[in-house]
Amino acid sequence: xxxxxxxxxxxxxxxxxxxxxxxxxxxxxxxxxxxxxxxxxxxxxxxxxxxxxxxxxxxxxxxxxxxxxxx
Amino acid sequence: xxxxxxxxxxxxxxxxxxxxxxxxxxxxxxxxxxxxxxxxxxxxxxxxxxxxxxxxxxxxxxxxxxxxxxxxxxxxxxxxxxxxxxxxxxxxxxxxxxxxxxxxxxxxxxxxxxxxxxxxxxxxxxxxxxxxxxxxxxxxx
Numbered sequence: 001x002x003x004x005x006x007x008x009x010x011x012x013x014x015x016x017x018x019x020x021x022x023x024x025x026x027x028x029x030x031x032x033x034x035x036x037x038x039x040x041x042x043x044x045x046x047x048x049x050x051x052x053x054x055x056x057x058x059x060x061x062x063x064x065x066x067x068x069x070x071x
Numbered sequence: 072x073x074x075x076x077x078x079x080x081x082x083x084x085x086x087x088x089x090x091x092x093x094x095x096x097x098x099x100x101x102x103x104x105x106x107x108x109x110x111x112x113x114x115x116x117x118x119x120x121x122x123x124x125x126x127x128x129x130x131x132x133x134x135x136x137x138x139x140x141x142x143x144x145x146x147x148x149x150x151x152x153x154x155x156x157x158x159x160x161x162x163x164x165x166x167x168x169x170x171x172x173x174x175x176x177x178x179x180x181x182x183x184x185x186x187x188x189x190x191x192x193x194x195x196x197x198x199x200x201x202x203x204x205x206x207x208x209x210x211x212x
Contacts, residue, residue: 001173004205006186008159011196014203015143018173020164021208023107024146027163028208038208057192064201 001037003056014060074110074167075117086175087122090182092155094125099139099149101132107165111148114165118174125178150174154181168211 004016021028021036031040039056040046041063051059075083098115100108112129119125132139132147142151143161150162152174158181166174180186188196 001170001207001209002176003188004207005160005173005177005180006188007192007196007203007205009180009184009186010188010193011199011203012159013199013201014196014205015159015161017161017163017204017206018166018170019206019208020162020166020170021210023105023164027146031206031208033208036209040206040208042202042204053189053192057195060203060205061195064199064203 003051003053004039007056007060073117074114079171080117080121083118083175084121086179087124089179090122090124092124092182092184094119094122094178094182095153096125096127096178097138097142097151097153098127098129099132099135099142099144099147099151100129101147105148108148110167111150111165114167114171115150118178124182152177152181154184165211170209170211 001018008014008016019027021033031038035048037050038046038048041060045059045063047059096115096119098112100112115127119127130138139145144151146163148165150166152160160177160181162170162174
């Protein structure tokens with residue numbers, strides 16, 4: 001969540017939601033959350049676990065450039 | 072019965088020495104919502120009470136529907152952390168456990184407006200032409 005928050009402050013285009021998975025089981029199920037942290041970007045790109053900043057940024061760019069598959 | 076321990080309070084107070092600009096924390100709650108709505112209100116109140124730079128507002132998801140929509144909040148409990156502007160930081164569910172650290176980090180971040188990211192990341196984010204919505208699913212433990 002740390003990187004997502006910092007990115008939200010760095011850009012007006014970025015919104016960062018931190019979701020407590022246990023409290024929202026249906027929401028978690030919708031995104032097939034099996035392990036945490038699970039990150040979903042624009043419902044297109046998703047990954048589990050913490051990524052270094054460079055890889056996180058790549059995932060963001062993939063999500064806006066039409067990469068990934070719908071979550 | 073306070074949620075934060077003396078040690079938590081001490082650590083957060085120290086962290087809040089970094090605050091510069093005012094912070095507004097909005098909690099969306101619901102009377103008939105889960106038990107965590109009440110706990111979230113209490114937790115956030117204890118946090119904002121540790122500094123005179125932060126204020127708190129509690130809104131109702133149904134009664135304050137227009138504001139909820141404006142903030143993009145559609146379930147409770149939800150916590151919006153804003154500085155002099157809304158940077159787009161939201162918490163859904165009680166921000167306790169590991170997420171408590173992120174809540175405190177968010178308060179400091181929106182107050183200072185200074186993200187710690189590499190030049191490369193900042194440049195790439197500055198060039199974004201369309202919205203990016205990041206959801207991070209986490210658990211408190």
